[in-house]
Amino acid sequence: MIKTDICIIGAGPVGLFAVFEAGLLKMRCHLIDVLPQVGGQLSEIYPHKPIYDIPGYPSIKAQELIDQQMEQIAPFQPTFTLGERVESLQKQDDGSYHVISSDGTVIHCQVVVIAGGLGCFEPRKPDLTNLELYEKSHVHYMVKDPERFRDKRIVIAGGGDSALDWTVFLANVAKEVTLVHRNDSFRGAPDSADKVYRLAQEGKINLLLSHNLVSLGGNGHLEHIHLTNKQKENVIVPTEDFIPLYGLSPKLGPIAEWGLHIDKNAIEVDTFDYATNVERIYAIGDINTYPGKLKLILCGYHEAALMCQSAFKYVYPDQKLSFKYTTVNGVNAF
C-alpha cells in the first residue's frame, strides 16, 4: 500500500501545482492518472500548442509548461501511479481514505484531491435497441485483441479514423466485415476512407453507407443487426459481433458514484476552500464548478493554493497553520 498525505487524482497542470502548494505546507502528495504520462490534456492532446495566459510567460508550449512544473515540484518528491484509473474510495474509521485503482493499487491518504480535468475519456455509445442485452458478450467499444474476431462475421459502425482503420485491419482477420456509416461519405480521414472504398470495390468488405442502426437481435447470442437504408427499408445483416466505434467522450466515470454533488458533469465545490460536500475530498481545476467558474489553468492554480490551506488541518490536526511567502522562506525541499 502507498502511504501519502494527499492523493491527487489527475496529474495535469493543476494537480501538479497542488503538489507545490502542499509541499510548502510540508504535505506529501501521490498523484494517480489514467494516462500513461503526466500533463493531462496538455501532454496528451495539445503538447505543441502555445498557451498565452500563464502569468510570466507571454507564450509557452503546453508540454514546456508541464516540464517546468515537474521541475518546480521536484523538491517535494511527489510519487506517481500512471496508467491506472481510480475506481473507488474507501473511508477508514479514522477519517482517512483508501483510493483504489482499476489495477488494484491502494493509496492511503488523509485527503483526496480530485484534479481530473475533463474526466476520463469513455467510448460513446450509439442509440439502438437491445444494446444492453448484448453489451457484455458481443458488443465491443474498442478492439483490444483483433484475434478475437478471427473467422467471425462482424459489423463495425462509425465513420471516424478508428472505425475506418479497424475495418481495414480486420478485413484480413474476420470472415466477413460490414462497415455501417450513417452518412453517404466520410468527411475526414481521406486516406483511410480511400482504403475502405477500395476494399469494398474488391468485395473484401461490405460497405453500407447511409444506413442507420435500429436494433440488435438474436437468441442469447447476437445473431443479426437490424438497419434501415436511405429509403427507410429494413436491412438485416447477420453478425456474431458488433463493434461500434464512435470515438471517446469525456465523462466523470466512477467519480460520479462517490456521493459528491454533481452539476452537468462537474463537481460542486465551496469557493472558500474548493471542498466538495464530502469531508476531506476537494475538487480543483476544470472538473469543479461554482458560480463564476472559469475553466482556466491559472484559476486551477489559485484553487490549488486555497485547497491546501484548508487540507492542512486533516494532515496536521494538532498544528496551527502559519502562512509564509516563498520570497521570505524559500522552498524547503523534503
Place this chain on the structure above:
Amino acid sequence: MENIIHITVEDRDGATQTIEVPTDINLSVMEILKASAYDILATCGGMALCATCHVQVLNGSDALPDATDQELDMLDTLPDADMESRLACQLHLTNNNDGLRLKIKGALQ
C-alpha cells in the same frame, strides 16, 4: 444595425427562437448558445474534443467557415452526425451569417 445579426435556434424539444448576435465580440456559437441559456455541456471548453456542442445547420451552412480536419474527424465519430452537422464551438459568426438556422443536437451527458 451594424455588427448585429439574427440566428434562429431550434432546441432539442423543437422549441424555436431567434436570437440577436453581435459579430464583433469574437464569441463562438457554442458560447452564444450557452449565454442564451441553452443546455449545452461544452465539457472541453471549445477544443473540439467532446462534441457536446454538436449542432445541425438547417439553413445558411454555405456562409459558415469550412470545418477543420479536427472538427470533421470529431463529427465523423458521432453516432448521430450527418452532412449538416457542425461543432458550435468551432463556429465564429460574421455579418454574412445573418439568417443562420440551427438545431441543437449535443449530448447532455
